[in-house]
Amino acid sequence: MKTTTTPANARAPLTLGQPSPEEQEISRYDKTGRFLITPKKVVEGTSEDLRELGDDAKYKNQKIVWVYVNVHHVGGETVKGPMVMTDIGAETAAGGKATRLILMGYLNSRPRDCFGEDTEAPSKQGDSRTVCAPYLIPGSATVKKVTYFQGYYNKPLAWKVP
Numbered sequence: 001m002k003t004t005t006t007p008a009n010a011r012a013p014l015t016l017g018q019p020s021p022e023e024q025e026i027s028r029y030d031k032t033g034r035f036l037i038t039p040k041k042v043v044e045g046t047s048e049d050l051r052e053l054g055d056d057a058k059y060k061n062q063k064i065v066w067v068y069v070n071v072h073h074v075g076g077e078t079v080k081g082p083m084v085m086t087d088i089g090a091e092t093a094a095g096g097k098a099t100r101l102i103l104m105g106y107l108n109s110r111p112r113d114c115f116g117e118d119t120e121a122p123s124k125q126g127d128s129r130t131v132c133a134p135y136l137i138p139g140s141a142t143v144k145k146v147t148y149f150q151g152y153y154n155k156p157l158a159w160k161v162p
Contacts, residue, residue, distance in 0.1 A: 025076070032076050035071050037088075039069050039146040049064045068132045081123075
């Protein structure tokens with residue numbers, strides 16, 4: 001009888017709506033809190049949503065997707081403006097990585113329930129908020145996975161997008 005072992009950092013992808021299997025430490029301004037990260041949904045926009053940026057050539061054949069993540073502070077110190085979206089990524093069905101779109105202000109096409117991170121708001125144990133950020137993918141692609149970067153020595157967490 002042959003047995004196989006699974007490396008400790010290998011795991012099956014989670015599904016949107018499932019919290020991270022372990023608490024994630026997030027530090028900012030010399031304070032560290034422990035958080036559960038839960039990607040909630042991905043909302044696809046269209047290439048037309050990018051027209052108001054005024055650079056059609058730069059955004060040709062791309063579209064915007066909005067990734068929503070719930071961040072729940074479960075322990076540790078109060079952290080001012082924990083920046084979770086810097087470690088969130090998205091991948092397409094073809095395995096391509098989405099590009100985070102950094103904006104000054106908001107696009108008119110931003111969903112009404114999409115709120116960015118508040119870099120000044122303190123987060124204390126028990127606090128929970130859902131934040132959202134825009135990403136770019138090829139116009140013909142769909143997002144199939146949301147990821148959370150856990151540092152250079154650990155494999156990113158991954159959630160399947162139905």
